[in-house]
Amino acid sequence: MAAARQVNxxxxxxxxxxxxxxAQLEQLAQRRPNPKLVLCYISTSRKAVYSNEYSPIGLDIxxxxxxxxxxxxxxxxxxxxxxxxxxxxxxxxDNTSSQDVANAYPLFLSLGVxxxxxxxxxxxxxxxxxxxxxxxxxxxxxxxxxxxxxVGAGLPVISTLKxxxxxxxxxxxxEGVFSGTMSFLFNSFAPTSGSxxxxxxxxxxxxxxxxxxxxxxxxxxxxxxxxxxxxxxxxAGLEVESPTxxxxxxxxxxxxxxxxxxxxxxxxxxxxxxxMEETKAAAEKEGKVVRFVGGIDVAAKQVxxxxxxFDRSHPIASLKGSDNIISFYTKRYGSNPLIIQGAGAGGDxxxxxxxxxxxxxxxxx
Amino acid sequence: MAAARQVNxxxxxxxxxxxxxxAQLEQLAQRRPNPKLVLCYISTSRKAVYSNEYSPIGLDIxxxxxxxxxxxxxxxxxxxxxxxxxxxxxxxxDNTSSQDVANAYPLFLSLGVxxxxxxxxxxxxxxxxxxxxxxxxxxxxxxxxxxxxxVGAGLPVISTLKxxxxxxxxxxxxEGVFSGTMSFLFNSFAPTSGSxxxxxxxxxxxxxxxxxxxxxxxxxxxxxxxxxxxxxxxxAGLEVESPTxxxxxxxxxxxxxxxxxxxxxxxxxxxxxxxMEETKAAAEKEGKVVRFVGGIDVAAKQVxxxxxxFDRSHPIASLKGSDNIISFYTKRYGSNPLIIQGAGAGGDxxxxxxxxxxxxxxxxx
Numbered sequence: 001m002a003a004a005r006q007v008n009x010x011x012x013x014x015x016x017x018x019x020x021x022x023a024q025l026e027q028l029a030q031r032r033p034n035p036k037l038v039l040c041y042i043s044t045s046r047k048a049v050y051s052n053e054y055s056p057i058g059l060d061i062x063x064x065x066x067x068x069x070x071x072x073x074x075x076x077x078x079x080x081x082x083x084x085x086x087x088x089x090x091x092x093x094d095n096t097s098s099q100d101v102a103n104a105y106p107l108f109l110s111l112g113v114x115x116x117x118x119x120x121x122x123x124x125x126x127x128x129x130x131x132x133x134x135x136x137x138x139x140x141x142x143x144x145x146x147x148x149x150x151v152g153a154g155l156p157v158i159s160t161l162k163x164x165x166x167x168x169x170x171x172x173x174x175e176g177v178f179s180g181t182m183s184f185l186f187n188s189f190a191p192t193s194g195s196x197x198x199x200x201x202x203x204x205x206x207x208x209x210x211x212x213x214x215x216x217x218x219x220x221x222x223x224x225x226x227x228x229x230x231x232x233x234x235x236a237g238l239e240v241e242s243p244t245x246x247x248x249x250x251x252x253x254x255x256x257x258x259x260x261x262x263x264x265x266x267x268x269x270x271x272x273x274x275x276m277e278e279t280k281a282a283a284e285k286e287g288k289v290v291r292f293v294g295g296i297d298v299a300a301k302q303v304x305x306x307x308x309x310f311d312r313s314h315p316i317a318s319l320k321g322s323d324n325i326i327s328f329y330t331k332r333y334g335s336n337p338l339i340i341q342g343a344g345a346g347g348d349x350x351x352x353x354x355x356x357x358x359x360x361x362x363x364x365x
Numbered sequence: 366m367a368a369a370r371q372v373n374x375x376x377x378x379x380x381x382x383x384x385x386x387x388a389q390l391e392q393l394a395q396r397r398p399n400p401k402l403v404l405c406y407i408s409t410s411r412k413a414v415y416s417n418e419y420s421p422i423g424l425d426i427x428x429x430x431x432x433x434x435x436x437x438x439x440x441x442x443x444x445x446x447x448x449x450x451x452x453x454x455x456x457x458x459d460n461t462s463s464q465d466v467a468n469a470y471p472l473f474l475s476l477g478v479x480x481x482x483x484x485x486x487x488x489x490x491x492x493x494x495x496x497x498x499x500x501x502x503x504x505x506x507x508x509x510x511x512x513x514x515x516v517g518a519g520l521p522v523i524s525t526l527k528x529x530x531x532x533x534x535x536x537x538x539x540e541g542v543f544s545g546t547m548s549f550l551f552n553s554f555a556p557t558s559g560s561x562x563x564x565x566x567x568x569x570x571x572x573x574x575x576x577x578x579x580x581x582x583x584x585x586x587x588x589x590x591x592x593x594x595x596x597x598x599x600x601a602g603l604e605v606e607s608p609t610x611x612x613x614x615x616x617x618x619x620x621x622x623x624x625x626x627x628x629x630x631x632x633x634x635x636x637x638x639x640x641m642e643e644t645k646a647a648a649e650k651e652g653k654v655v656r657f658v659g660g661i662d663v664a665a666k667q668v669x670x671x672x673x674x675f676d677r678s679h680p681i682a683s684l685k686g687s688d689n690i691i692s693f694y695t696k697r698y699g700s701n702p703l704i705i706q707g708a709g710a711g712g713d714x715x716x717x718x719x720x721x722x723x724x725x726x727x728x729x730x
Binding site: 024027028031154155156159160163164166167168169313315318320321323332333334335336337338339340341342343346348349352355356359360363364 | 389392393396519520521524525528529531532533534678680683685686688697698699700701702703704705706707708711713714717720721724725728729
């Protein structure tokens with residue numbers, strides 16, 4: 001039998017998702033000896049581990065090797081050159097949320113390096129970057145690019161939408177709850193039974209449980225959801241210019257937009273509880289509950305993000321915990337949509353989407 | 366630029382799914398000129414179209430060419446030889462539900478022919494056949510094999526389960542409604558609001574709407590669901606011997622098992638309405654509704670198929686039309702399962718699963 005082929009893996013980012021991915025990669029390399037997966041580069045924003053000979057870095061000691069390393073990360077153009085000069089095929093795993101790294105994808109892809117990432121920035125930034133990425137990938141010899149975890153973490157959202165489009169179905173509408181944080185907040189604030197807590201108290205609790213960004217305004221401004229909708233709308237064929245080119249409702253009171261810190265924001269948020277209480281009461285009057293959702297009307301070329309009212313029996317209303325739900329309405333599926341539901345955030349499930357994308361790349365190399 | 370590579374396509378079966386697939390293949394070939402997809406063989410059980418030179422058969426005229434053809438189908442071993450002797454890579458699309466064709470998969474795969482199919486028989490027959498198929502595929506030079514549409518039609522059920530397992534998650538439980546026919550019957554017979562119709566009347570209506578097999582007993586015996594559970598259980602790691610090696614509840618009254626025809630069965634079914642009415646009433650007494658479900662408990666190595674009671678607010682109870690719903694409970698996803706829901710039957714959505722599998726094979730060739 002022939003010797004196992006080798007595939008080089010480079011990883012940028014070793015935070016929550018990065019560490020979970022390393023653990024999954026270690027398991028994968030043990031279970032599937034062919035192709036041989038060789039970690040040849042790993043970096044955080046300040047440190048790196050690599051050698052001129054692409055020597056394997058032990059997957060079990062990568063994190064501690066990083067901590068004790070005195071090497072600094074290669075500049076992105078140098079990293080692209082370094083990776084593309086190996087004889088082996090190479091996959092870059094971008095586990096950051098960096099716009100800079102995203103901007104370099106076309107360079108990596110044009111040099112034949114494949115990319116797997118949960119980073120939303122590349123696919124929800126300017127429409128020019130989106131086009132540059134996919135045209136670099138489509139060139140002869142271009143690398144492949146997968147980003148399942150950029151929407152709904154490990155849930156099969158991107159792959160399902162691509163399958164629908166590529167097999168010739170006509171997607172007419174996409175709607176759902178796309179943020180684990182928003183899901184948790186509204187499931188607690190406006191539950192389908194019982195009365196729920198005060199808005200500011202729920203935000204504080206979500207932060208304490210680690211369900212929000214360090215500054216909760218980074219969730220409440222709606223931009224995270226807008227980025228995900230931008231990605232799905234583009235996959236469905238709409239040329240969305242940017243995540244700020246359609247209506248996005250922010251849940252940050254105008255008066256608190258410019259306060260200095262997340263802590264000060266949380267301190268003053270109770271002043272605005274009455275506004276959210278009013279919104280909740282208005283929905284209750286109609287027998288409904290309020291939820292923070294995103295929607296894409298493909299025919300009308302409209303994308304929007306914000307609060308909407310739902311019947312208590314609606315699947316969006318009865319969501320639990322921090323689950324996401326995404327409904328695809330298509331010509332083939334008719335009046336009952338294809339629905340995908342489950343945890344849409346968390347290190348392990350996000351890393352799972354990255355690992356399953358890596359398996360797709362490996363199958364194609 | 367290099368000339369487009371060529372991939373040969375052979376199709377067995379030109380019924381409901383087969384015709385929908387041909388239409389999708391025609392669209393696909395127009396949209397994606399590379400690789401060039403060449404239909405070189407198509408057959409029904411009695412007729413075939415092919416030539417010694419693998420000449421392209423027009424995708425738009427394949428059905429009419431079949432109708433007017435005087436060629437008979439090649440025997441399966443001859444077909445395998447014929448396909449494997451071409452210089453081009455070849456994909457066999459099995460759009461039948463034939464056990465004979467399924468039995469020949471190991472031969473095709475060992476000769477390097479890839480297989481894409483909605484045919485459940487290959488994956489839910491004997492455990493020996495299952496092992497033979499996947500070991501033939503795993504050989505150096507073996508063909509690839511995909512069968513998304515064998516469970517839930519085009520819904521991403523198989524691919525999601527494979528992703529969970531291959532990325533190292535631990536699947537603990539799978540449950541759901543796996544039959545469009547059973548879904549329709551119970552959503553009408555025991556709706557979450559209102560009283561529903563008589564059992565025999567609902568079965569008759571389902572048959573008239575084309576939702577059942579020609580003889581409705583082929584749905585009501587539970588074997589179709591048992592086959593799907595067998596496939597999922599095996600993918601989750603259980604060595605299920607056959608679809609009859611675990612408890613399967615049949616909804617055919619003993620007295621009607623051996624009546625001669627489906628028509629006679631339907632005529633006599635009203636005699637047994639009282640039994641089903643009793644089952645419905647027993648559930649109603651607990652505020653519940655009855656549904657026909659399948660479940661796999663991976664840890665306990667148990668598979669079962671039959672009637673169960675569900676709260677009216679349970680996602681399985683509130684299913685609509687002939688939708689399927691499949692819940693994956695895993696270690697990573699915790700207490701809230703990963704759920705996939707939507708139409709699980711129909712020519713177009715079944716063909717969609719076949720077409721998306723074909724795209725996966727093409728990406729790997």
